[in-house]
Amino acid sequence: MTGKDIPKLEEAHAGIPQGTRINVTFLAGEDLGMRLAAARAVKRLGFVPVPHISARRLPSRAHLEEFLSGLAEDGTAENVFVVGGDPARPEGPYEDALSVIRTGLLQHYGVRHIGVSGYPEGHPAISDNTLWSALTDKSAALGAGRLAGDVITQFGFDADPVLGWLEAARARGVRLPVRVGVPGPAGVRRLLGYATRFGVATSASVARKYGFSLTNLVGTTGPDRFLDALAERYDPGRHGIVKVHFYTFGGLRTTSEWVARFRERGQLG
Template sequence: MDPLSTAFPAVGTSLLEDFSLEMTGKDVPKLDEAASLIPPGTRVNVTFLGNETLRMRLDAARAVKRLGFTPVPHISARRLGSRADFEQFLVGLRADGTGTDVFVVGGDPARPEGPYKDSLSLIESGLLQDHGVRHVGVSGYPEGHPAISQEALWSALRDKSAALAARGLDGGVITQFGFDADPVLAWIEKVRAHGITLPVRVGVPGPASVRRLMSYATRFGVGTSASIAKKYGLSITNLMGTAGPDRFLRVLAGGYHPARHGTVQIHFYTFGGLKATSEWIAQFRKDVLA
């Protein structure tokens, strides 16, 4: 039996009605193009890339709000050159009304460019709540991290959850994307076993070429064995073909149990573009909820 036929009536709202998307500061024209396909109020995360200026980041968050969505600006700890840089970004977000929700991450640089070594240091700085932030997203890694041990990852997630609670901040976890739903479900159970009750948004790649998906998987250390690729729907012999996350979502829906997994939602990484991802989601929602 197709797991969607029995599982989705119970979890359709959490998985499909409250998904989130991701974009870069350069994607504003693409967001404009896709806006009519995206439900009002959808959370749109705006990345914090090293080749983007403060103005680009602020403009992107402002565009998200202008189009009727909820901006979630990223803040990359190791890319911040100083406390003043951090405050300048937060002041700009607050002035634009786009800084209530943020996502904090350590960032790509191996060495901090300023005083913040990781996302926990941003939370512990006290600046987030001082500048009107109310909800803070943090990262989760169901398949581990190529440069961080499992022990360190679990310790960091527990510490961030506790730090948010201590400061009266709401929070949530967004996971790195993957191609196998089973280890994701198992990881979420472990999150709950660690006493972490934060909602989890499972990272899912939007439809994209197989070549691009494999490239991102290699870059981020995501497992892509031949068996996992086949399970997801990736054709190794046709790298120019396109793959979407429908199989992944079906398995996730079939294995999801609220009592064991708590609140679970979906976060789409738009590797194939905002419009392609939004069109895919709209059609998938139509097919599933018909």
């Protein structure tokens, strides 16, 4: 959810299991008050808030401390997700997520669990070698700091690169649980727009696997086939601990209702 999505969360909360982890984004157009209010709303409604910290959007160490202090005062600091962020150039002293983790400030303000990002299909602006180095370094830093953590991957439409990436991550010594990014049900045109923005593959063959057509952008599609393919080929010995993370694209209620129906069919544990 974003800082503006509190009304949407209140509308959807009855259909979301208590204790669900809900990420709160760190968008450029939102201020400290909005981010803190969103995290408080998540906690008030019985969920686990996971506030994002966008390293490159932090103008100073003082700003980071102000955010962490506010979370600590509200009792919403235990879980965070640290990401490099979108700006081409850092707006302050932090180049990437690792530089924030290495400050030691997170533990100081009560953070106990840190999520970091993973990119099964790569990143449009970062080389694969850099991505792998960043992931292994962050994994090692969490271990050195005796911090729990997990990896949340970018969403995708094809299970093949996800499963291959999981094996490659385990081969590189990354033992953190992975939450595979899953697109919530949304309009095909909207999904393709997000995919283009984040460098997610949308070839004709991938589209057919997922269940939509690039020549017919009308209608809505859900991730049934994607999740079925993951479940069918998932091997704990090769892939490690794997869960899912739903990207709602603003549709909190739509996604929660879809998940409930999918779970009723016994397809989601």
